[in-house]
Amino acid sequence: MKVRSGSAIVIGLFAVMIIGWFSYRAFIPPVWLRSFAEDISYRSTPDANASAPRDAREAKPNVVPDHPYICFAREVPFAWDQLIVVPSGRSPLTIPALSDAKWNDLEDRAKHMADDPRFQLIVLLKDRRVVADAYFYTFWGDLSALGTDEGFTPTTAVFTAFVRDATHVLMPVSLVPPVCKGTP
Numbered sequence: 001m002k003v004r005s006g007s008a009i010v011i012g013l014f015a016v017m018i019i020g021w022f023s024y025r026a027f028i029p030p031v032w033l034r035s036f037a038e039d040i041s042y043r044s045t046p047d048a049n050a051s052a053p054r055d056a057r058e059a060k061p062n063v064v065p066d067h068p069y070i071c072f073a074r075e076v077p078f079a080w081d082q083l084i085v086v087p088s089g090r091s092p093l094t095i096p097a098l099s100d101a102k103w104n105d106l107e108d109r110a111k112h113m114a115d116d117p118r119f120q121l122i123v124l125l126k127d128r129r130v131v132a133d134a135y136f137y138t139f140w141g142d143l144s145a146l147g148t149d150e151g152f153t154p155t156t157a158v159f160t161a162f163v164r165d166a167t168h169v170l171m172p173v174s175l176v177p178p179v180c181k182g183t184p
Contacts, residue, residue, distance in 0.1 A: 033122065033134045035075040040141050043068050044161035044168050069173065071180035072157035079126055083157045086113060086121035087147035088138050095149055098123060103130040120144075141168035155181075 029037075043065045072083060084097055086109075092098045093110045109121060112135075120143045123133045136143060146152070146159065152172070158180045159170045 030132065030134055032076045032078075032132070033136070036070070036072065036122075037136075037140055039070050039075060040161050040168050040170065043070050044163050047163040047166070050163070050166070067177070067179045068160050069177050069180050070159045070161060070170070072152070072159065073154035074180075076124065076132075078131065080124040080131055081127065081153060082125040082151050083153075084123040084125065084151040085143045085146040085148075086123065087144040088113075088117050088120050090147060092121060092123070097125065097128075097149065097151060098130075101125055101128050101130055103133075105130075105133070109133065120147075139167065141170060143170055145169070145171050 042063070045068065082097060084092075084095060086092045086095065086098075091110045091113060092106060098106065103123075113119060113121060118138050119135045120138060121133060122136050122143075124131050141161070142164075155176060156172075158173045158176050160173055161168050161170050163169070
């Protein structure tokens with residue numbers, strides 16, 4: 001069977017599309033992380049000192065959320081009992097809850113965090129076993145105030161956000177507001 005140049009081009013384009021699709025899917029953040037980022041953007045307090053938008057792409061719709069609290073447990077559709085945030089510049093190896101956890105990717109994540117300061121790491125544990133983890137870019141938001149050794153439980157993982165120098169900055173809340181109580 002002789003393959004003609006037109007057929008080879010079509011087969012080649014089809015192969016490139018299939019390989020590209022599977023490669024692209026590997027880099028899409030999980031749904032729970034996208035929901036978390038959307039909630040940060042929606043509920044963050046705008047920067048009062050920000051300059052006026054230069055065009056429509058920079059303008060944020062004037063929407064007032066029903067409350068300013070980001071209830072993290074609402075964004076995650078699976079069971080977990082501890083949230084650990086590893087800020088940029090810190091190794092997951094230095095956090096006791098992570099070094100003691102069952103996690104095959106710990107060394108890989110530690111190397112990546114050491115090599116690239118653009119990333120923060122969100123890790124979810126259940127019974128001292130990592131059930132999910134995802135990188136969170138520093139330009140999506142600053143999670144450094146959430147980087148504690150103890151982390152957060154589904155009940156205490158409640159945050160507020162504000163915009164400073166065009167970056168969303170998250171802060172933990174000390175008292176869980178009624179709107180976030182009863183969160184799964």
